[in-house]
Amino acid sequence: HAHDCEVDGVYYNLDGATGTATVTFRGISYYSYSNEYTGNVVIPSTFSYGGNTYSVTSIGYKAFSDCTGLTSVTIPNSVTSIGGSAFSGCTGLTSVTIPNSVTSIGGSAFSGCTGLTSVTIPNSVTSIGSYAFQDCTGLTSVTIPNSVTTIGSYAFEYCTRLTSVTIPN
Numbered sequence: 001h002a003h004d005c006e007v008d009g010v011y012y013n014l015d016g017a018t019g020t021a022t023v024t025f026r027g028i029s030y031y032s033y034s035n036e037y038t039g040n041v042v043i044p045s046t047f048s049y050g051g052n053t054y055s056v057t058s059i060g061y062k063a064f065s066d067c068t069g070l071t072s073v074t075i076p077n078s079v080t081s082i083g084g085s086a087f088s089g090c091t092g093l094t095s096v097t098i099p100n101s102v103t104s105i106g107g108s109a110f111s112g113c114t115g116l117t118s119v120t121i122p123n124s125v126t127s128i129g130s131y132a133f134q135d136c137t138g139l140t141s142v143t144i145p146n147s148v149t150t151i152g153s154y155a156f157e158y159c160t161r162l163t164s165v166t167i168p169n
Helices: none
Strands: 005-007 010-015 020-024 039-042 046-049 052-059 070-074 095-097 118-120 141-143 164-166
Touching: 005 046, 010 046, 010 052, 118 141
Parallel strands: 020 052, 039 070, 070 095, 141 164
Antiparallel strands: 005 010, 010 020, 046 052
């Protein structure tokens, strides 16, 4: 489960057969290098490694988990899924841009991101996993687009400042 490579401070697992890459954590476990990602992280849509070009298609399980020094993340349009617990416990995260290419937000993806005050869920998203935004105590409003057909259990549990929720038909 160790990362396959690191390019410009971002760690990836590679799929040579498809030419795709998943953003992951450094080392053998997400807690091997605590707070590895800090500040503003910009994930590229493609990168070159070992003479090959890879397209970044997903943010993996616990990729940024517990990176309390992470303040913002820019996800490219090539990404279609945000994995389970991908950003859980990122208390310093104040800004995240989810592109229109993302179709699923995994379980606990942003749980415990107490610094997030707003999240724009794009029209491409069809499912929001269980506990996806649990404990996001800074979140004040959420608009769920018409494309969403499934919202998992406890998706917004303990979002104590949430005063506006728009849910489509």
